Amino acid sequence: MIRAIYPGSFDPVTLGHLDIIKRASQTVDELIVGVLNNSGKTPFFTIDERVSMLEELIKELPNVKAMSFSGLLVDFARETKATIVVRGLRAISDFEYELQMAQTNHKLNPQVDTMFLATSLEYSYLSSTIVKEVAFFNGDIREFVPEPVIKRVREKVREKTGQVM
Numbered sequence: 734m735i736r737a738i739y740p741g742s743f744d745p746v747t748l749g750h751l752d753i754i755k756r757a758s759q760t761v762d763e764l765i766v767g768v769l770n771n772s773g774k775t776p777f778f779t780i781d782e783r784v785s786m787l788e789e790l791i792k793e794l795p796n797v798k799a800m801s802f803s804g805l806l807v808d809f810a811r812e813t814k815a816t817i818v819v820r821g822l823r824a825i826s827d828f829e830y831e832l833q834m835a836q837t838n839h840k841l842n843p844q845v846d847t848m849f850l851a852t853s854l855e856y857s858y859l860s861s862t863i864v865k866e867v868a869f870f871n872g873d874i875r876e877f878v879p880e881p882v883i884k885r886v887r888e889k890v891r892e893k894t895g896q897v898m
């Protein structure tokens with residue numbers, strides 16, 4: 734029984750994230766999408782909003798669930814009895830940080846190993862930051878985020894800026 738965690742900020746979840754979720758869910762028995770509740774960072778969406786968007790997107794994937802966590806990923810892995818951490822790799826620029834994190838996590842908890850999935854070509858440029866930047870300037874984000882998230886991002890931009898979109 735292999736349980737994995739796919740951790741991230743998912744602020745907001747993009748088509749690149751969803752692609753990793755779907756592919757990872759086919760290779761493990763259970764996948765927990767772990768949404769980091771990082772008190773040091775002011776997120777665009779609240780932790781509850783991020784979890785609820787993910788829940789809507791994964792409702793058709795029976796072995797996937799979304800949960801928030803704070804603190805160390807290895808502690809969350811211990812609590813949930815997960816042994817695999819899934820991360821997506823987009824470009825060489827992701828590599829250095831990801832390698833360092835994977836090695837640190839393995840050192841902190843030798844039962845946890847990180848597995849990397851290469852991003853699908855069509856999403857390799859995509860990040861949550863790009864989505865927010867484009868949305869702030871009224872750009873079209875339909876190619877970047879899943880359908881139910883489009884509306885939520887637009888509403889949030891309006892809420893934050895008072896802009897009419």
Ligand code: ADP
Pocket residue numbers: 740741742743744747748749750753819820821822823827851852853856857858859860861
């Ligand atoms: P974090 O702040 O932990 O990097 P993110 O939500 O930005 O959280 O990303 C979570 C994970 O998803 C990371 O492993 C990241 O590399 C991966 N990821 C983000 N965007 C993409 C994408 N377009 N394709 C594949 N993986 C991605």
